[in-house]
Structures are given as structure tokens and as C-alpha cells.
Amino acid sequence: xxxxxxxxxxxxxxxxxxxxxxxxxxxxxxxxxxxxxxxxxxxxxxxxxxxxxxxxxxxxxxxxxxxxxxxxxxxxxxxxxxxxxxxxxxxxxxxxxxxxxxxxxxxxxxxxxxxxxxxxxxxxxxxxxxxxxxxxxxxxxxxxxxxxxxxxxxxxxxxxxxxxxxxxxxxxxxxxxxxxxxxxxxxxxxxxxxxxxxxxxxxxxxxxxxxxxxxxxxxxxxxxxxxxxxxxxxxxxxxxxxxxxxxxxxxxxxxxxxxxxxxxxxxxxxxxxxxxxxxxxxxxxxxxxxxxxxxxxxxxxxxxxxxxxxxxxxxxxxxxxxxxxxxxxxxxxxxxxxxxxxxxxxxxxxxxxxxxxxxxxxxxxxxxxxxxxxxxxxxxxxxxxxxxxxxxxxxx
Numbered sequence: 001x002x003x004x005x006x007x008x009x010x011x012x013x014x015x016x017x018x019x020x021x022x023x024x025x026x027x028x029x030x031x032x033x034x035x036x037x038x039x040x041x042x043x044x045x046x047x048x049x050x051x052x053x054x055x056x057x058x059x060x061x062x063x064x065x066x067x068x069x070x071x072x073x074x075x076x077x078x079x080x081x082x083x084x085x086x087x088x089x090x091x092x093x094x095x096x097x098x099x100x101x102x103x104x105x106x107x108x109x110x111x112x113x114x115x116x117x118x119x120x121x122x123x124x125x126x127x128x129x130x131x132x133x134x135x136x137x138x139x140x141x142x143x144x145x146x147x148x149x150x151x152x153x154x155x156x157x158x159x160x161x162x163x164x165x166x167x168x169x170x171x172x173x174x175x176x177x178x179x180x181x182x183x184x185x186x187x188x189x190x191x192x193x194x195x196x197x198x199x200x201x202x203x204x205x206x207x208x209x210x211x212x213x214x215x216x217x218x219x220x221x222x223x224x225x226x227x228x229x230x231x232x233x234x235x236x237x238x239x240x241x242x243x244x245x246x247x248x249x250x251x252x253x254x255x256x257x258x259x260x261x262x263x264x265x266x267x268x269x270x271x272x273x274x275x276x277x278x279x280x281x282x283x284x285x286x287x288x289x290x291x292x293x294x295x296x297x298x299x300x301x302x303x304x305x306x307x308x309x310x311x312x313x314x315x316x317x318x319x320x321x322x323x324x325x326x327x328x329x330x331x332x333x334x335x336x337x338x339x340x341x342x343x344x345x346x347x348x349x350x351x352x353x354x355x356x357x358x359x360x361x362x363x364x365x366x367x368x369x370x371x372x373x374x375x376x377x378x379x380x381x382x383x384x385x386x387x388x389x390x391x392x393x394x395x396x
Contacts, residue, residue: 016043021202032161090155091134095120098137105140105345106191108299110234118230119184126181128170131163132188139195143345153196160192171218179222180230186215195346199353205319205330206354209308213316216309236297244285246292252372253285256332259369260325276315277325283310284333301340307333324366327358331373338377352377 015026016033026033036043087095103116123130138156142149167185170178193208201207219226219235227235244250257278265271287307290298298306318326334351341347355373362370374380 017203018043018201021200032157032164094134094137094141094155095130097141098133102137102140106136106188108234108301111231114230114234118180119188122181122184122230126166126170126178126185128163128166129181129185129188131159132167132185132192135159135163136188136192136195139192140345143195156192156196160189163189174218174222174225176225176229179225183215183218183222183226183231186211186218190215191346194350197350197353199349199356204322204357205316206350208350212305212308216306220309242286242289242293244289246294247285247289248292250285250289253281253288253332256329256369257281260328272314273318273323273325276312276318277329280311280315280326280329281332283307284329284336286310288336299340300336301344304333304336304340307336322361324362324369327361328366328369331355331358331370334373335376352379355379 015028016036018036019026019033022035024035026035032043099116099120103119104112107115119129120133123133135156138152138159142152142156145152163185167182167189170182174182190208190211193206193211197206197208223235226232247253260277260281261274265274284307287303287310290303290306291300315326319330331354334355337347337354338351341351355370355377356379359367359370359374359379371380375382
């Protein structure tokens with residue numbers, strides 16, 4: 001028998017993380033490679049597509065159930081004005097589903113009218129936003145209709161792929177006219193990636209975490225415009241100082257500082273690493289305290305969205321290198337993420353998957369630092385005696 005010929009291909013170091021993890025060739029097509037598009041997976045090339053922003057970027061909730069008539073009207077308006085995009089019948093179904101159902105699952109009580117009414121209206125002017133709406137609607141509908149899951153996931157991938165190039169291009173020229181649409185899409189694409197994340201993804205920090213950092217950059221670079229636009233009802237800065245003691249669990253986070261600093265640094269690099277971790281813990285303590293502030297301007301979900309934008313790029317590098325102390329800090333962020341995920345179809349398994357990933361990444365000597373996160377996300381049973389655990393004993 002003749003020798004079997006093996007087709008060679010050009011090796012590359014710039015393929016997406018998903019193809020590298022599967023050890024398959026990546027065609028590096030942007031914003032999503034062909035393999036990820038075929039498998040309906042979020043592609044890491046999404047955040048490496050050229051653009052000015054840094055790469056750090058179920059059922060309806062109770063308050064929207066009584067507003068389905070208004071939502072249907074909003075959907076009809078969007079359908080009428082979007083006819084030039086040649087939407088097919090399945091797209092019309094997705095747009096209606098977004099207005100009557102999905103929009104209520106991705107917004108809190110203050111923002112439901114924005115997502116249900118204002119964003120579809122914006123989408124009549126910006127096709128990339130309309131594609132973003134259709135993508136998240138398809139993902140949501142797929143979670144409710146298992147027998148149509150595959151076709152809906154492919155539809156979602158198609159719309160997301162159509163949206164991203166225009167979105168990335170417009171981020172270079174943020175104006176008072178387009179900033180609301182850009183900010184809307186940045187939120188929707190984050191929900192999309194969270195909903196399609198897998199416990200087997202090897203990329204860390206996860207792609208959606210980088211997208212939140214980009215959203216944070218977009219928000220604070222254009223705060224003056226956004227705070228006067230469609231999102232003004234929910235973009236309000238607290239005028240009161242953040243009091244850490246407002247959080248009844250702050251002492252557990254304070255003990256986290258003692259744990260990650262238990263070993264005396266022997267080199268400047270170790271000292272710098274601990275400084276970065278402690279800075280991230282301080283920001284985490286501040287974010288944990290926000291929902292307990294007397295003015296009540298920030299809820300749990302918003303707090304979880306804030307922390308990714310507060311940490312430094314240097315700390316992100318520690319996470320990428322999977323430095324144990326940084327991973328333990330991230331695991332404690334997952335507590336907040338888990339608490340705001342209850343009832344959120346796109347978030348529910350995310351925190352537990354991440355904490356489990358971190359547990360498997362750490363040596364035995366670091367496992368004690370994961371006691372509280374493991375308990376909170378349900379990977380281990382909570383102790384019957386309150387205050388039990390290494391962090392409680394650290395404060396005695």
C-alpha cells in the first residue's frame with residue numbers, strides 16, 4: 001500500500017482560543033472564525049478585530065409581564081421600519097419574541113422600558129443593533145425550545161456575525177447620535193456571549209469579562225453623552241461615599257487580603273503581584289458594598305458589571321497567567337456574579353463553571369482560599385455553623 005498523504009497547512013499563532021483548545025486549524029476569519037460560526041460558539045477573535053476600544057471591553061421578569069401589549073406595539077414599529085433589511089419570517093418571530101419576552105429578561109425594573117421600547121426603536125436606524133436584538137432573541141428562544149435549538153443557534157450566530165463589523169467600525173466615531181446604539185449593542189453582545197459560554201472553554205478570563213471591560217470603557221469615555229440620552233434613567237452616580245461596613249459580609253472579603261498576602265514576597269515581582277491583587281480586592285469590596293448603600297442607586301447585577309472595568313490591565317495579565325492569588329480573587333467575584341444570576345437564563349451556570357475551573361487550576365495549598373466561593377455557587381455544602389472556615393478564623 002502506498003503511503004497516506006497528509007495535507008499540510010500553514011501553522012499560525014494568531015488563531016482563536018477556541019480552535020487552539022480543540023487543536024484544529026483556524027481560518028482567522030473576523031469577527032468570528034468559520035469553525036466557531038459553524039459550532040455556534042463565541043469566538044475570541046471578536047475582541048481582536050481592529051477597533052479603537054480596548055479588548056478589555058428564561059422567562060420575562062415580573063415587572064414586564066403586565067406590559068406585553070406595549071411591547072407588541074414596539075415590535076410592530078420596529079418591524080415596519082426594518083423592512084429594508086429583508087427580514088424573513090423567522091426574523092419577524094425573533095423580533096416579536098424579543099419585545100414580548102427577551103427584553104424583560106435582560107433588564108432590571110429600571111431598565112425594562114429601555115430594552116423593550118427604546119432599543120428596538122434605535123435599531124430601525126442602526127442595522128447592527130437590529131442584528132444584535134435578533135441574535136439574543138434567538139439564543140433565548142433556543143433555551144426555551146429544545147427541539148428547535150440547533151436552527152435557532154445557527155440563526156443567532158448568523159446575526160451576530162452580521163452585526164459585529166459595523167459595530168466595530170462605528171466605535172471609532174462615537175457621537176451623540178450613535179452612542180446609545182453602540183452602548184446598547186455592547187450590552188446585548190455580552191449577554192449573548194454569556195449565554196453561549198461553555199464549561200469547557202479554556203479562555204481565561206472569559207470572553208464576556210473582556211467585553212464588560214470594553215463596555216465600561218465606552219461608558220466612561222462618553223459618560224456626558226450617555227447620561228443625557230436613552231439610558232439617563234439608569235445612569236446615575238451616587239453622591240455619597242462608599243462605606244465598606246454597609247456590606248454585612250465585608251469582613252470575609254477583608255480576610256481575603258490576609259489570605260493572599262500570607263506569604264512574604266521574596267522578590268519585587270512578588271511584591272508587585274500582591275499589590276495588584278490587594279488593589280483588586282479593595283475594588284471588589286467597594287463593589288460588594290454598593291447594593292447596600294442607603295441611596296440604593298446600584299443593584300446586585302449592576303455591581304457585578306462594574307468590577308471588571310475597575311481592575312487594572314496588569315491584574316488582567318495575572319489572571320491570564322493564572323497566578324493563584326489572582327484566581328482566588330476572581331473566584332470571590334463569582335460570588336457576586338452568582339447572586340445576580342438567579343432567574344437570569346443567560347447567567348445561571350456561569351459562576352459555578354468558573355469557580356470549578358479555578359478549583360481545577362489550583363494546587364492543593366490554595367484550595368482553602370476557595371471555601372466561600374465553592375459554598376456560594378453550590379459546589380460544596382455550606383457549613384451548619386456560621387463563621388466556620390479559614391477566612392473566619394483569620395479574623396479571630
